[in-house]
Amino acid sequence: MNRYHLPILSIITSLFLSASFNTSANIRVFACEPEWGALVEELAGDKVTIFVATTAQQDPHHIEARPSLIAKMRRADIAVCTGAELEVGWLPLLLRISGNKKIQANQPGYFEATSQIETLDKPEKLDRSLGDVHASGNPHVHLGPYKLLTIAESLKDRFVKIDSSQTHYYEQRFNDFKQRWLAAILLWEQRAKPIKNSQAIVYHKNWAYLFDWLHIRRVAELEPIPGVPPSAAHLAKLKQQFAPSPPNFILYGPHQNAKPANWLAKKIDAPAIELPFTIGGNKNAVDLFSLYSNTIDKLLIAMQ
Amino acid sequence: MNLRLTSVSASALTLLLVYMDFSLASSTLGGRPVDAKGRNGKIGGNNFNPAISLILDGRYVETNIDELELPGFQPGGAEAASDGFGLGETEFSVSANIDDKIYGWFTLAIEEEDGETKTEIEEAFIESLGLGSGITLRGGRWFSQIGYENQIHEHTLDFSNTSLVYDALLGGKLTGDGIQARWIAPTDLFLELGVELFNGDNFPGGESSNNIGTSTFFIRTGGDIGSGGAWRFGTSYIQNSFDERPNAEQEENESFSLTNGDADIFGVDFVFKWSPNGNPTQRNFKLITEYYRRDENGSAELTQGINSSTANYDGDQIGFYVQALYQWQPGWRTGLRLDRLSSDNTLSNISGTIADADFIETSGLVSNEDPQRVTFSVDYSPSEFSRFRLQYSQTDTGDIDDDTIVLQYLVSLGAHPAHAF
Incomplete structure (x- = not known):
């Protein structure tokens, strides 16, 4: 130990002791x-x-x-x-x-x-x-x-x-x-009847549990593999695959890039929809109840 | 890398791998975190315990720099990338919660040097888990948590090499064996204090009869700015004392050392990161800057064959870097770094059989040059587990004026634990 160590240790010790704990x-x-x-x-x-x-x-x-x-x-x-x-x-x-x-x-x-x-x-x-x-x-x-x-x-x-x-x-x-x-x-189950058995392309598997509940079929993802951003090649493949029979929606979340979804929407004639995904995802999704309501509303509107 | 405590053969590595295999097999005994309901926790980076990770680093380098000599700074062991095709540092890490109170981390670096494969235990430490009151204790060997760049593993650096100020003042990195205590204040504004006591065998420490040759103290604070910005500001103080600190690189029939010296380093570091709404996946920006000042003294000793001289050495050196990285679209980043060093050292009372002018010249410690470097990089990451980088740098040390190009891949296999801010 030299002259520097002791002061440092004593400063630390006193800080530990004087820490005020919020009660x-x-x-x-x-x-x-x-x-x-x-x-x-x-x-x-x-x-x-x-x-x-x-x-x-x-x-x-x-x-x-x-x-x-x-x-x-x-x-x-x-x-x-x-x-x-x-x-x-x-x-x-x-x-x-x-x-x-x-x-x-x-x-x-x-x-x-x-x-x-x-x-x-x-x-x-x-x-x-x-x-x-x-x-x-x-x-x-x-x-x-x-x-x-x-x-x-x-x-x-x-x-x-x-x-x-x-x-x-x-x-x-x-x-x-x-x-x-x-x-x-x-x-919600009553209201969501029209979207039962609809088909969706999703950006990422964010809505797996919603789909499982409402019987919506996920037909493809914009990400070529989970966690990897949509590539031009993958989007071109989706376009080719789905142009003859487009799904009901292309879904993406507020934290995901809208561009690939919008691009594909134009090419295959299916609506690209931003779902709130969680609370704060749009101005209507303020709690769990409004999050679910808003998500179902958006899908219903897109089905019309 | 200035730590060369183990220079081992393949057999030790084999033993280690066999041991790891054993740990894996027995991992169910170690147990994954179990929640209060007795269900298995799923937070971990791997379904196995421990998390095992391997980093592969391959490079092609175009350079004329053989040795990283920085006029005005004693060589501390920092190395320049070697010319041509080669491997960088292959890093093998294992980490896990050992039990409910202790966490353990181990990193082995495997590197080729002068045609020889060298392994080095970069880090091997245990750390308290949830001790309470914001206190964390650590013991073993680790990269000191002073500053910003020091604790970052090579593969996580934003450029293919460390900053010049770290090369010059810390020999690339401050590392050692010792103990550490950290404390996080119970405040909304982040405030952390830490103290470390190291054996001090590594540069800028040296051989010493003192068991604690290096001690550090750091304090940092940080917070958010708006919805997308985050910052951290830190100050660090490092105190080293040594009986002898020889040059890391010695010429034949020549040896240069500083003896009975002290080196005090004071530094500040600042990090700012920004992304739109705090979502870095599309675009993000980070700015990092660190400034250090080293004040050191001791006696300088030069031996050339049968001749030798000594002098009083008094060194005052500064260095800093500023770097900015911008990701303009998913996967693609570009970076710019500016490095600069400056020294004001004196050698006085030179006495012995070597001429004063020769002594000063050979020591390399007295220089009017301010070494500097500009680095530009572009990197592409197909996924979060891989990165390809092209880097160009222009180095001007006064002695060396060189353009270096590095083409590099870095990949991560297995479960690599999360990186700090």
């Missing part, structure tokens, strides 16, 4: 995607302070563990995320460097939506030549309403676990949500 009563929630922020809002409304890490305009596959996210994760009481490797590029790193015990993967403060349900599109083969495939299946689970309800129930249980003094409140909120949600599902 706000609210549970701090780090929601990885807007849909989970909205679900927490439904289930725990006034007991939580929600920070949503990404927006509908961002691709949750491609987020960086930037300083603002580290600061938020450092103070989170629970992290509510998708899992299934969707956030593999940033979430494991955030957890690891946050120095926060509560939200580590083995703690009740770490909640993964895809772990609560059976996922779709599980690949039989894991090979990167097939693109950015998710070994645990399609992670975009929030547009399957029954799956979402299962996730909501697990999440409610989790809130009960980390904040057991408010058990009654969480149970009540969940039951209320469940009733409204089941009623809404009935209504």
Whole structure:
């Protein structure tokens, strides 16, 4: 040790000791995607302070563990995320460097939506030549309403676990949500009858759970393989394949490039439609209910 | 790379691979993260535990630079890319949560040097997981977390080589064996403090009887600007003391060393990244700049055959780089980097059997030249696992005036863990 080391150590020590810890009563929630922020809002409304890490305009596959996210994760009481490797590029790193015990993967403060349900599109083969495939299946689970309800129930249980003094409140909120949600599902299923058995080309497999629910057939993707941007060659192939019998829609999300969808729409005479995909995806999709309504409305209008 | 602690043969590598195979087979015992309901977590980069990754780097280089000699700076081990076809650094990494409290990381770099294959343990450390209160502890060997570029692995650099200021002041990278503590403040604005204690055997440290030859301290802060911008600003302080720090490259029958010296380095680093609405997939931009100042002293010793001389050395050097990268369409980026160094060193009280002028000349430490370099690059990434790069740089050190062209591929096999901001 020389003369420099001791002062440095003492500065650090004093900073550790003088750190002021905020003792706000609210549970701090780090929601990885807007849909989970909205679900927490439904289930725990006034007991939580929600920070949503990404927006509908961002691709949750491609987020960086930037300083603002580290600061938020450092103070989170629970992290509510998708899992299934969707956030593999940033979430494991955030957890690891946050120095926060509560939200580590083995703690009740770490909640993964895809772990609560059976996922779709599980690949039989894991090979990167097939693109950015998710070994645990399609992670975009929030547009399957029954799956979402299962996730909501697990999440409610989790809130009960980390904040057991408010058990009654969480149970009540969940039951209320469940009733409204089941009623809404009935209504949506009625309204969506005209789009049953319709066909769609999608930018990426973002709507697999919606399609599974409403019986919409995915006939192709604009991405040649998952995670790789649409190429001219691939688009030309789609044009050739679908010009004789165009699908009902070409769908893309707010974080995806509209150009390839619009180009193909002109060539094969099918409407290119931007769906909100998640909360904030357009100005009408402000919560889970309006997200579903707006998505179905847009498909219905396009069918006419 | 200035770390050459292991220079090993294929047999050690084979042993290692056999060991890795074993770890894979037994990975179910190690266990994937399990959530509170007892279901398997799916967050991991791989269905296997640990995550295993291999980086392949191949190059074609057109250059006349044999050795990266920077007038006014003692050679610290940074190397120039060799002319013609060749492999860059092949990097083998393994990382995993070891249990619920410890994370482990290992990186082996395999490189060809003078026709010999050398392996080097670049990083091998354990780190606390979720210790609480924002505190993280680390022990082992790692790339110091000072500054910005220092902790970045070669394959993640935005150019095919490190910046000149890192080459000159840190021998390419500050690395060592030791311990580290970091703390993140419980504030909305990101604020991180870190302290590291290293053995200090590596440049700009050196051989020392002191067990802690190098210590660092860094503090950084950062946040978002609007919907698409993010920034980070850091300051770093590195203190080194050494009994002897020889030149990394020595001529035959000649040896030059600094002895009983101290080297203090102070630096600032700034990063700004922007993309429309924070969605970097279509277009994105990043600006990175770092500035360092090194203040060092010691006694300089030169031996040439039977002759030798010593002098008092007092060095004051600065260096900085500014680089900008822009992705104008998916997969395609272009980059520009400006590097500049400057030194103001003095050698006084020269005494011995070597003429003063020869001593000063041979030391290479007294120079009026300000080495600089301009680098331009274009790279194409067909996917996030591969990149092809064409880089042109113009280097002017006073002694060397050279144009270098590098054509490079970089690919990632397996499950490579996420990179830091």
